[in-house]
Amino acid sequence: MTTIDHLNPPTGHMADNVVGFARALRAAGIPVGPGAVIDALNALQVVEIGNRADVYATLEAIFVKRHEHMLIFAQAFDLFFRAAEDWKHMLDSVPLPDHARKKPPPASRRVQEALAQPSMRDEEQQVQEQELRLSVSDKEILQKKDFAQMSAAEIAEVTRAIANMKLPQAELRTRRYRPDAKGLKLDMRRTLRSSLRTGGEIIDIRKLGRIEKPAPIVALLDISGSMSEYTRLFLHFLHAITDARKRVSVFLFGTRLTNVTRALRARDPDEALASCSSSVEDWAGGTRIATSLHSFNKLWGRRVLGQGAIVLLISDGLEREADDKLAFEMDRLHRSCRRLIWLNPLLRYSGFEAKAQGIKMMLPHVDEFRPVHNLTSMEGLIEALSAPPPPHHRSLIRSAA
């Protein structure tokens, strides 16, 4: 290595490789700008290229700006520089997902696909042309499902769609004030301080206005067999809003209730979903909605519904043992939150009628009842969160019942 020339980064193989690697990272979901690539090239002149660990640490220091990206970076680096001596054929040497014999770790499939794409120049276009495919999972009871096998196209599609959605705006007035010229409350302290500039003469009156904050969201997500098509999608959605809003709690229920709020926080979606699935025992088992709601009301209701929370109940309402207990628990839930929105995938069938006993029991106790399915479903969700409740939702419920 000679002296560093910051203005003329090296070209040739190394530059190509770093640029290619940066593209791969971008495709796998880590935001890497051109500035970072130039930084990386400059930095690589300082470290020993021959030493893999140093190269790793250098590139990581430059490309990874968030903790949740570390895992993806590690996998991308491993795949990309697997054949460090054979850098020219790097792209060809990456195995396609179909060739993977053993189950790849979370995020792997995304990284592999990102690397295996023949051209990454128009990756966004490709993604836009891709239709979102929902994979219907088998009904595996008490088996740990691997969420991480979501393809890059799906992830990109979902994340893009979610990014385009307008998340609900601040709507709850808090009891906290901040300086606000249009406010209604007099701010004596600041008024007095400003009056000192004019020798104690009060000339401009300072005001305070209320701070507004988005309402907390509590999502109760049914993961029983009948819902398995949607579960993964919803979890991605919830992961996105957990990122964007501070106060989101997420619970999964099948035959048991599990709080996965922490698992969903501050991680790569794959990681988040993987840790969710490891903490939940009953993927795609049966549902016992009443029991799950009971444990939510008893153990969590007071702890997460305290600040005017909106509850999203995402379930098909197919309950085998529907009895008065279900109605009772629904009623309690309804009375202890600000708004109860029930999102039901079965509503997408235009001829759907609430015949199932469980659904009849639950309907009288919800504020809104909305259809959900695939990407449209999420837009529906967003609408549900940001729009005021429709004026005739009660009549919808009556006609459905």
Place this chain on the structure above:
Amino acid sequence: MSASALPTSVDGMLELLTSRGYLAERSLATVTYLSLRMGRPLFLEGEAGVGKTEIAKVLSAALGRKLIRLQCYEGLDVASAVYEWSSAAQMIAIRLAEAAGDTDRDQLSSDIFAERFLIKRPLLQALEPDVAGAPVLLIDELDRADEAFEAYLLEILSDFQVTIPEFGTIKAPQPPIVIITSNRTREIHDALKRRCLYHWVDYPEAERELAIVKSRVPDISAKLSQQVVRFVQALRDQDFYKSPGVAETIDWATALTELDARSLTPQLVGDTLGALLKYQDDIARMQGDTLQKVLKDATSEN
């Protein structure tokens, strides 16, 4: 109120609390002792009515320290928790200065932001020196305040000082004994819990509860107190939305004594159940057979 030295052992702590009629679990006495020794805030979480607030009152009385209580609520801000300036007094001071012909602006601003115009709220009071020793600061039901207040509190609890822009920094010569309680109507942030010693205050077992009832309701007959405690313990085993706390047990025992009861009867329990259960659904469940069964168990002589 006599100032007494801090206990030097867990047993000493237990004795201190017991001498004031607070019959604590050993684990609670241990964590309280540690918080005094280590100078760390004590964070007590638990259902309503298990004696979280009580321990702060008992501690301040037993140690002869001043008790400063900050009751939290939504929208609690610096003006009502820490300090605010008395605008009215300041305006009068400005007018007086004008009348006296003082036109020196700098002098005026330093005059009206003097300590005498400062209204001290609980958190600032807790930082002031006290002859009896640092006060006991009770921050009650922190879960009712919002996250912004929690973040502010974190700052105060880390260095026990408050900076007032117009005035300067006020630092406690000796940090107060801090007790924070929460009823868990929301989860408190990890950052705050990390600074504290945490203890979950649980319902007491039968024997301890009996002792508590006897010490708090001295007029109660031995037979009735036993029945009361058995009945309440049985209620807690039922799956109620809100189980009765120790405070409710004491209330109920007091109520029964007021009614000159000697022993529990279905009629008597039915009439006074409102002292124990505070939800209509729970009261409705405790009728007929369920009530008979629990009552029979509580009043059986064994």
